[in-house]
Amino acid sequence: MADSLISIKGLSAGVDGETILHGINLNIKRGETHVLMGPNGAGKSTLGNVLMGNPVYELEEGSILFDGEDITHESADKRALRGMFLSFQNPLEVPGLTVDAFIRNALRVKNGKPVKFMQYNRELTETMKILGIDPSYADRDLNVGFSGGEKKKAEILQLLMLKPSFAILDETDSGLDVDAVKTVSLGIKEYQKREDGALLIITHNAKILESLKVDYTHILVKGKIVASGDASLVEKISKEGFEEYIA
Amino acid sequence: MADIDFESMEREAYDFVDEESEENFYRFKEGLTEEIVLKLSEEKHDPEWMREFRLKSLKIYEELEVPDWGPSIEGLDMDNIASYVRSKSNMVDSWDDVPEDIKNTFEKLGIPQAERESLAGVGAQYDSELVYHNVREDVAKSGVVYTDMESALTGEYADMVKEHFMKLVPPTDHKFAALHGAVWSGGSFVYVPKGVHVDIPLQSYFRLNAKGAGQYEHTLIIVDEGADLHFIEGCSAPKYNVANLHAGCVELYVRKNAKLRYSTIENWSKNMYNLNTKRAICEEGGIIEWISGSFGSHESYLYPTSVLKGDNSHAEFTGVTFAGKGQNLDTGAKMIHIGKNTSSFIDTKSICKSGGVSTYRSSVYIAKSAEGSKASVNCGSLMLDSISRSDTIPAVDIRTDKADVGHEAKIGRISDEAVFYLMSRGISESEARALIVSGFANPVSKELPLEYAAEMNNLIKLEMEGG
Structure with a gap:
């Protein structure tokens, strides 16, 4: 699978000595959107975090290749600089660091030079508009006092501004009202349209996927991918739940 | 920022x-x-x-x-x-x-x-x-x-x-x-x-x-x-x-x-x-x-001291202290309310790392004459590792029952999860820590003229790098 953007081989990982993921294999190509579904506690978020390099998790076995290169033991910042991105299920609050300063710092690091002020400002304003984020949020401290929906929108804002080639969206739709889900979905669609990137969307429900192009669906149960299919698998799960897969 | x-x-x-x-x-x-x-x-x-x-x-x-x-x-x-x-x-x-x-x-x-x-x-x-x-x-x-x-x-x-x-x-x-x-x-x-x-x-x-x-x-x-x-x-x-x-x-x-x-x-x-x-x-x-x-x-x-002698006078103290290796910084503020309807506000942030000791020490005194006075103390500490030490010693002495005094203290550690969050955007671990610490100190730096705020952020970065 040399043409895979991300290639996960026999990945086992856990936390505090407890194994959560058991031998995950997954290949995602550029331009593809994969959906990862599964019941609570299946290890979905663990997979997202392990892929991004969260040091809380211990890698037990297996490897992760990005663009053909082994990144299994790389730190999160190096992975990000290669083009990886994780939209957090619970974005952290960082008092004193504004949304604007954060994105500018991240872009500066990514591009290896300071951002062009005018161009950046225009892009930030336009992107915030698409996501229905009030312009004043640029000067607010990152995620501090944001509602659940606002936090998730801020994640998608970062996705669109940082333009990663592979993004993991960890339950970006959880806890959002119908309108917020629509907006977030719109943002993801915008990413699909603009970038020839790959997406791994971790979700509980199909609502967020309605207007998105989905290529593959995987079902994760007890740390194993128990089924894979195309977009139709999402509908099946929506109707029937995971019962069939929980043996 | x-x-x-x-x-x-x-x-x-x-x-x-x-x-x-x-x-x-x-x-x-x-x-x-x-x-x-x-x-x-x-x-x-x-x-x-x-x-x-x-x-x-x-x-x-x-x-x-x-x-x-x-x-x-x-x-x-x-x-x-x-x-x-x-x-x-x-x-x-x-x-x-x-x-x-x-x-x-x-x-x-x-x-x-x-x-x-x-x-x-x-x-x-x-x-x-x-x-x-x-x-x-x-x-x-x-x-x-x-x-x-x-x-x-x-x-x-x-x-x-x-x-x-x-x-x-x-x-x-x-x-x-x-x-x-x-x-x-x-x-x-x-x-x-x-x-x-x-x-x-x-x-x-x-x-x-x-x-x-x-x-x-x-x-x-x-x-x-x-x-x-x-x-x-x-x-x-x-x-x-x-x-x-x-x-x-x-x-x-x-x-x-x-x-x-x-x-x-x-x-x-x-x-x-x-x-x-x-x-x-x-x-x-x-x-x-x-x-x-x-x-x-x-x-x-x-401990800069403000003596609020006249009625309706007001004092604010906003401070940040950074104690690194081999340092013992005992800092804070003193507010002395004498006049009526005086008000004071203390907002401090102390940071310690590499075994540094940072002590916040303050005293708010409200005299009997200072009716209708208000005082608020807000102190936060951030410890960057487990060998550093942070103490908070706030003293309040109120001699009138017609005063309104509030106090809030928070001591915390830098969150690994927040560091990972910033790193997931390409920011290096040391820079992520520096951004979090600068952010913590931001209530102070935002009050400074731009060049000084930049200097303060530079100092924080230098302290973060130093052993």
Whole structure:
């Protein structure tokens, strides 16, 4: 699978000595959107975090290749600089660091030079508009006092501004009202349209996927991918739940 | 928050040492005796009352005990501290005339550039004496006096100086106030006449370059009725392996309905004992605002005090303290409410890492007379590892039941999850930590003029990198 953007081989990982993921294999190509579904506690978020390099998790076995290169033991910042991105299920609050300063710092690091002020400002304003984020949020401290929906929108804002080639969206739709889900979905669609990137969307429900192009669906149960299919698998799960897969 | 350009920062920005040659510098022998105090007084052409004042202070100094309630200052041996070091050239009002070696030091610190760009007046002290002083013409024309303390003692405002000098911080206050009274040298005198608003800040910069020396500058500021001033004080020193002492004294008089903002970035080297005393008194409706960034020093005792004497006067203290390896910084603020309907607000952030000890110590006193007063204390601590220590010692003494006092303290550690969050956007671990710490200190840096905020963020970054 040399043409895979991300290639996960026999990945086992856990936390505090407890194994959560058991031998995950997954290949995602550029331009593809994969959906990862599964019941609570299946290890979905663990997979997202392990892929991004969260040091809380211990890698037990297996490897992760990005663009053909082994990144299994790389730190999160190096992975990000290669083009990886994780939209957090619970974005952290960082008092004193504004949304604007954060994105500018991240872009500066990514591009290896300071951002062009005018161009950046225009892009930030336009992107915030698409996501229905009030312009004043640029000067607010990152995620501090944001509602659940606002936090998730801020994640998608970062996705669109940082333009990663592979993004993991960890339950970006959880806890959002119908309108917020629509907006977030719109943002993801915008990413699909603009970038020839790959997406791994971790979700509980199909609502967020309605207007998105989905290529593959995987079902994760007890740390194993128990089924894979195309977009139709999402509908099946929506109707029937995971019962069939929980043996 | 300003964009932090970490790449362009230089670690060596403050620690450089410019050797002081015997040829160009005049230095008292170490130690403290009546003979030395008299010699200093003579050297400075003190008026008689000042000579007497120095001798009286020396006596008090000899009688008072070293404070035993804070960080240990055993390592400070006054017999090894030279009380007076000065360049053999005189103070000038043009940078061109400042001796080359001293000018180089200040240029490396960016002082002349800051003056050109954003200040109404600048004083620069090198060791014990001011080497440069200048005020913008339009500011001087409005009647604002900004001069070195020595000139002020004999100048047009001599009586005013005599009337206020060490009245707010008497030599009996504590041992190092007495020391200051005996050997003070340099510092600034500022008088802002009634109703005058100085729109851009005045600045004093203190550089203690000499090895094994003390710096005892005296700052006296009087902001007359309805006037408004922002004064900025910057301090730094290169690192030596022997103890240096800074025992400055700041006295601020805020008259009726006047406003004074006093901003400080102290960045002492790690061999410095910083035993500094700062105090302000506000008349009716007066406002004092302290902005304080305390970096460096081996040990610090620093508690700027606001005496809210007049009704409806107001004080704010916003400060950040960073204690790294081998440092014990005991800092905070004191608020004394005497007038009716006075209000005070303390907001501090302390950071410690690599075994540093940071203690927040404050006291809020509300006298029986201060009915209707309000006080709020908010202190946060951030510990960057498990070997550092943070203490919070807030004292509140309320003598009236018609007061409203609130207190909130938070001690926390840097969150690994937040570090990972920033790293997942490509930011390195050390930069992620620096951003979180800068953000924590942001309530202070956002109150500073842009260049100083940038300097403070640089200092945080340097402290984060240092072991």
